[in-house]
Amino acid sequence: MPAFMSALAAPSLPVSLPFEAALAEMAAPLLLLDAGGTVLFTNARAAALLSCAEPVGLSLPVLLAQSGAAEPEGEPVLEAVRATRPARARLTLDGDRRVEAALAPLSAGGFALTFEDVTEQLRGAALARQEPLTGLCNRVGLHDRLHAALAEADRTGAPLAVLMLDLDRFKAVNDTLGHPVGDALLRKVAERLRKATRSGDVVARLGGDEFAILQAGAEQPQASEALARRLVDLVGRTYVVDGHMLNVGVSVGVAVAPVDGRGADDLLKHADLALYRAKAEGRGTYRFFEPAMNAQMQARRSLEIDLRRALALKQFDLAFQPQIQLETGAVTGFEALLRWNHPERGPVSPALFIPLAEEIGIIVGIGEWALRAACREAASWPQPASIAVNLSPVQFRGGKLVETVMNVLAQTGLDPARLELEITEGALLENTDSVLDVLNGLRALGVKISMDDFGTGYSSLSYLQKFPFDKIKIDQSFVRGMEGNAECGAIVRAIARLGASLGMRTTAEGVETPSQLDAIRAEGCTEVQGYLTGRPMPAAQAAALLSSSPVASPADAA
Amino acid sequence: MSQESPVSQPALNQDSLNQDSLNQDLRRLVYYSRNRVGGGPAAMNETIRGILAASRTNNARVGVTGALMFNAGCFAQVLEGPGEAVETTFERIQQDERHGEVSLLAFEAVETRLFTEWSMAFVGASQADAALYGDMAGESGFDLSRMTGNNLCAVLHGLALEEEAAAA
Numbered sequence: 001m002p003a004f005m006s007a008l009a010a011p012s013l014p015v016s017l018p019f020e021a022a023l024a025e026m027a028a029p030l031l032l033l034d035a036g037g038t039v040l041f042t043n044a045r046a047a048a049l050l051s052c053a054e055p056v057g058l059s060l061p062v063l064l065a066q067s068g069a070a071e072p073e074g075e076p077v078l079e080a081v082r083a084t085r086p087a088r089a090r091l092t093l094d095g096d097r098r099v100e101a102a103l104a105p106l107s108a109g110g111f112a113l114t115f116e117d118v119t120e121q122l123r124g125a126a127l128a129r130q131e132p133l134t135g136l137c138n139r140v141g142l143h144d145r146l147h148a149a150l151a152e153a154d155r156t157g158a159p160l161a162v163l164m165l166d167l168d169r170f171k172a173v174n175d176t177l178g179h180p181v182g183d184a185l186l187r188k189v190a191e192r193l194r195k196a197t198r199s200g201d202v203v204a205r206l207g208g209d210e211f212a213i214l215q216a217g218a219e220q221p222q223a224s225e226a227l228a229r230r231l232v233d234l235v236g237r238t239y240v241v242d243g244h245m246l247n248v249g250v251s252v253g254v255a256v257a258p259v260d261g262r263g264a265d266d267l268l269k270h271a272d273l274a275l276y277r278a279k280a281e282g283r284g285t286y287r288f289f290e291p292a293m294n295a296q297m298q299a300r301r302s303l304e305i306d307l308r309r310a311l312a313l314k315q316f317d318l319a320f321q322p323q324i325q326l327e328t329g330a331v332t333g334f335e336a337l338l339r340w341n342h343p344e345r346g347p348v349s350p351a352l353f354i355p356l357a358e359e360i361g362i363i364v365g366i367g368e369w370a371l372r373a374a375c376r377e378a379a380s381w382p383q384p385a386s387i388a389v390n391l392s393p394v395q396f397r398g399g400k401l402v403e404t405v406m407n408v409l410a411q412t413g414l415d416p417a418r419l420e421l422e423i424t425e426g427a428l429l430e431n432t433d434s435v436l437d438v439l440n441g442l443r444a445l446g447v448k449i450s451m452d453d454f455g456t457g458y459s460s461l462s463y464l465q466k467f468p469f470d471k472i473k474i475d476q477s478f479v480r481g482m483e484g485n486a487e488c489g490a491i492v493r494a495i496a497r498l499g500a501s502l503g504m505r506t507t508a509e510g511v512e513t514p515s516q517l518d519a520i521r522a523e524g525c526t527e528v529q530g531y532l533t534g535r536p537m538p539a540a541q542a543a544a545l546l547s548s549s550p551v552a553s554p555a556d557a558a
Numbered sequence: 559m560s561q562e563s564p565v566s567q568p569a570l571n572q573d574s575l576n577q578d579s580l581n582q583d584l585r586r587l588v589y590y591s592r593n594r595v596g597g598g599p600a601a602m603n604e605t606i607r608g609i610l611a612a613s614r615t616n617n618a619r620v621g622v623t624g625a626l627m628f629n630a631g632c633f634a635q636v637l638e639g640p641g642e643a644v645e646t647t648f649e650r651i652q653q654d655e656r657h658g659e660v661s662l663l664a665f666e667a668v669e670t671r672l673f674t675e676w677s678m679a680f681v682g683a684s685q686a687d688a689a690l691y692g693d694m695a696g697e698s699g700f701d702l703s704r705m706t707g708n709n710l711c712a713v714l715h716g717l718a719l720e721e722e723a724a725a726a
Contacts, residue, residue: 188649191649191653192652192653195653196653230655233655233658234652234653234655237652237660238589238652238660238662239649239652240587240644240645240648240649240662240665241645242645243585243641243645243665245662245665
């Protein structure tokens, strides 16, 4: 009997205790090795786990090899045997059993080697890191892999890239075709992402239509740029799902370690900022993080905070710009223009805050306020002039627009025929049918509908055919370009004639000089609005203008 | 069609075609895309023949037939078969970077197939390319009259010629 086994039966211990039987039958798999690593003893559990009927007498390297433990995995244990020190290692045995091996040198010489089967535990952990719909990594899994990759990158100095992805127009698919089609589409997107990446890359679905890719072991930023370009191409290609042809795009933001950040949180945040930029600059494209994005995001966030309180703090105001009938020179009405005067910022340009208000959704509240204020003002005028109010495409989405307009008309007592709601083509781009329903609902209230900024967007004539607009407003860029640019004149003329033949009035916007006014008149527009015929003015001045010059000539108004 | 030809395979057998009349979900998908296969005529030749061979083995199994036209400018393809199989085949094609700017022209339910096998043809005016690929249509049983008989397919043929001119 080897020295250490006789030590087990040392005189100080009660001789009657059946140590050997206990070891043989205990639940934990156990091997006893001599100092050279040859197996002296094995219990039944260990023999079963290692799929070896008779391990006794085998050397540990042979036993491990027989049990399927791959070469590099077993090395730390063998090394520890040679050095007579403790070790822990995770081994993969035949049949994909994953075990945690613990080697402990014994004081009497030799080693005890115990195993814990962690297969189920690891499988559970893997499932907890997997996103069930697509089988991709989830957010937790991505964080784990990113932390590990960053630690590795720190050691080797190799760069790595994080790509954040957002699908464009996915919500429309889900909304119009339902979740089963949306889910099937997400699975196809996931498959294309897998296909576009290399086997070492980590592809994750973070939720909804957000994905992320971790790209390690490649030259940066070249590799991530090439990948981003492929993703935009591949993910943006048409899908056929369940008989439907679907088109979604993808926007991609990229951050590269260590230049853009050394920590996981920084990298993810910076990739997100780059993604935000890609979306802001038209979607269906990719952007790399730049340090300036941080400052720009701060500025935007601070503007957002101010904008969110502006309504409650009554910082909005309306200016009124006269609209003049070309034939008579009379003021036919005013367009209400939103103004934001911030105590510290001063006047903030609508071109700056309206897109932000639309993006964060508060345009609905602001728009309702503007509508009510404009109608209340118009109801107090001495003349029944018209009042034009702009509607944002976002206001059409809530399904409450008709009700809101009805309430405002009832509360202010304004004759519905005096209210002109101006929409841009943008409102008609998404869900044209439901927008047309709303427009018809508004028309049924008796209000007029104008097509604003015509000529700059898609200028789709089918919109003019789908809804009988009361008025077309010709974008100011054409009016300004009329002098010295024959094409602009031709466009104004064409729109004016189109309006005339469809029974729609046409307003030329942005008239600044008498010669522009003459040209507009010659082309056959019915109305004009611009600095020449009247700048935007405060409410009191607009009311005064109406009472003083009911049939004002354009020159008087200028 | 020459049965001995290396790129030739038998058409779907009569049973499969009979299945079509029972199959309520026979679909035709038509697309064209930019040809991005680079590397000169020899590499292109190899790639094109590889695509035809792969199309046949992958698609015959799932009952998808059709026609692939190509030239230096573009690929133009018609896929016909059960809806789900056509979707799967098209998705595989969409993941292939050897072409790009895919325009999906139609995905429609049809009563019968225009193409009962896999065929492939070089369509173009380039003399050099015609010399390289001219035999392929014959080998693979490509029948242009089937295409010109169908409006959409005729359009596709026209597009292919334009793309070649643009790529030249």
